[in-house]
Amino acid sequence: MRRKIYTVFAAAVLLALTAPAFVHHALQAEYDTSKRGEFTGTLTRFALINPHVRWFFDVKKPDGTVLKWEVTAGGPGALRQNGMTRIFKVGDTYRVTYAPARNGSNLGRAVDFHFPDGRVVTLYHEDPNNPNDL
Amino acid sequence: MVRRLFRCGVTIALVVLSVWLFTVPATAQNAAAAAQAVPTTRTSDGKPDLSGFWGGGGGQGGEKPDEKGNLKFLQRGRPCSPLQVGTQECAPGVNFERDSGIRQRMNPNKPLYKPEFWERVQYLDLNGNAEDPGFGCYPLGVPRMGAPTKIVHIPGREVILLYNNKNTFRVIPVDGRPHDPINSLDQTWRGDAIGTWEGDTLVVDVVGLTGETWLAWPGYFHTNNMHVVERFTRQGNTLTWQATVEDPEVLMKPWVMNPVTLRLNPNPKAFMVEDLPCEERDLQHMVTKERG
Numbered sequence: 001m002r003r004k005i006y007t008v009f010a011a012a013v014l015l016a017l018t019a020p021a022f023v024h025h026a027l028q029a030e031y032d033t034s035k036r037g038e039f040t041g042t043l044t045r046f047a048l049i050n051p052h053v054r055w056f057f058d059v060k061k062p063d064g065t066v067l068k069w070e071v072t073a074g075g076p077g078a079l080r081q082n083g084m085t086r087i088f089k090v091g092d093t094y095r096v097t098y099a100p101a102r103n104g105s106n107l108g109r110a111v112d113f114h115f116p117d118g119r120v121v122t123l124y125h126e127d128p129n130n131p132n133d134l
Numbered sequence: 135m136v137r138r139l140f141r142c143g144v145t146i147a148l149v150v151l152s153v154w155l156f157t158v159p160a161t162a163q164n165a166a167a168a169a170q171a172v173p174t175t176r177t178s179d180g181k182p183d184l185s186g187f188w189g190g191g192g193g194q195g196g197e198k199p200d201e202k203g204n205l206k207f208l209q210r211g212r213p214c215s216p217l218q219v220g221t222q223e224c225a226p227g228v229n230f231e232r233d234s235g236i237r238q239r240m241n242p243n244k245p246l247y248k249p250e251f252w253e254r255v256q257y258l259d260l261n262g263n264a265e266d267p268g269f270g271c272y273p274l275g276v277p278r279m280g281a282p283t284k285i286v287h288i289p290g291r292e293v294i295l296l297y298n299n300k301n302t303f304r305v306i307p308v309d310g311r312p313h314d315p316i317n318s319l320d321q322t323w324r325g326d327a328i329g330t331w332e333g334d335t336l337v338v339d340v341v342g343l344t345g346e347t348w349l350a351w352p353g354y355f356h357t358n359n360m361h362v363v364e365r366f367t368r369q370g371n372t373l374t375w376q377a378t379v380e381d382p383e384v385l386m387k388p389w390v391m392n393p394v395t396l397r398l399n400p401n402p403k404a405f406m407v408e409d410l411p412c413e414e415r416d417l418q419h420m421v422t423k424e425r426g
Contacts (some may be wrong), residue, residue, distance in 0.1 A: 024425065024426035025420070025425065026424040029420045030419050049413050051416075082196050082198060087205075099225075102419075117203075118202075122205070122208070123205075124207075124208055124226060125208060125211060125226030126209070126210050126226055
């Protein structure tokens with residue numbers, strides 16, 4: 001009985017605390033966020049679109065062949081609100097870390113972008129192990 | 135003993151949460167009451183002036199880069215519990231999506247479908263990642279698009295509703311004309327809408343809607359014979375939007391949606407941000423049906 005009360009209360013808290021929202025793609029349905037991959041590639045297109053910002057890269061392999069890679073982040077709002085939409089330059093080379101797509105395609109959820117001049121831009125979700133993110 | 139301590143801890147946590155829970159809304163309620171208490175601005179014909187930028191918007195907040203140009207933008211969600219982390223069942227962003235799904239299914243105000251249609255609702259809910267038109271970048275349509283961001287009210291002629299979402303506009307005539315005979319037979323995302331006044335409330339009657347949209351996230355479908363009545367009420371510096379859905383082919387009774395109350399945005403520089411084009415590229419890569 002007491003457990004039931006706690007459950008109902010927890011549910012009420014959850015309902016009350018959360019703001020109305022529209023549709024979200026479930027991150028975990030598409031990417032394995034417990035894993036990391038990395039590539040270095042040339043940016044060919046930076047797409048400031050909904051529902052997710054996308055970056056397209058050419059990644060040159062040692063044998064000269066080129067792989068097409070795509071990484072995504074959240075909605076475009078985060079970059080736009082800060083006036084940061086022009087920081088990515090097509091033609092520049094970036095080292096990218098990402099959470100890989102579960103279906104094995106050349107796709108990832110972007111974590112860090114290492115810029116040619118050494119800057120690091122992180123566009124990700126909070127770290128569940130970091131108490132500062134509570 | 136351990137269990138007792140655990141119970142004690144849970145009780146304290148609940149008490150702290152309750153205090154927090156009931157004080158925050160109280161503050162918001164006070165602010166809303168204060169906004170309602172000011173005199174309602176009226177147009178030349180004596181009706182409440184619906185013009186204004188309603189709710190938040192135009193903010194320039196968020197993370198800024200440090201002096202070296204490094205930027206860290208982390209989307210916040212409910213952190214993983216130690217138990218989730220321990221069992222490796224939680225990773226960044228997971229709770230954000232899961233909470234959203236639970237919350238939307240738990241809204242106790244549900245449209246009451248005829249018994250033979252619940253199976254379809256459940257199918258659509260289960261397969262929402264493919265079936266929800268919102269995921270496919272389609273317009274949300276009336277009434278799922280909700281309350282407008284901005285209103286331009288031209289007394290006795292028309293009320294222009296502007297929505298940030300998908301840069302949408304609606305022009306509602308308030309000059310007493312009936313529904314347009316052609317448009318009300320059309321099938322569109324915004325339908326054929328006309329406005330009339332019931333006292334201080336603008337009542338917008340919408341027909342001619344498509345059957346392609348959903349009413350809400352949990353698979354709530356409808357037919358193209360849906361009839362929607364929206365009510366806009368300005369009290370002081372607040373605007374309340376409320377919609378009622380009639381669709382007797384599939385619903386046992388009209389669905390009275392939860393009202394939404396917005397405050398007049400006091401920022402004279404508040405602006406509508408252009409919503410960027412939408413391109414669906416995720417569905418092909420999804421290996422589960424989970425959505426948020």
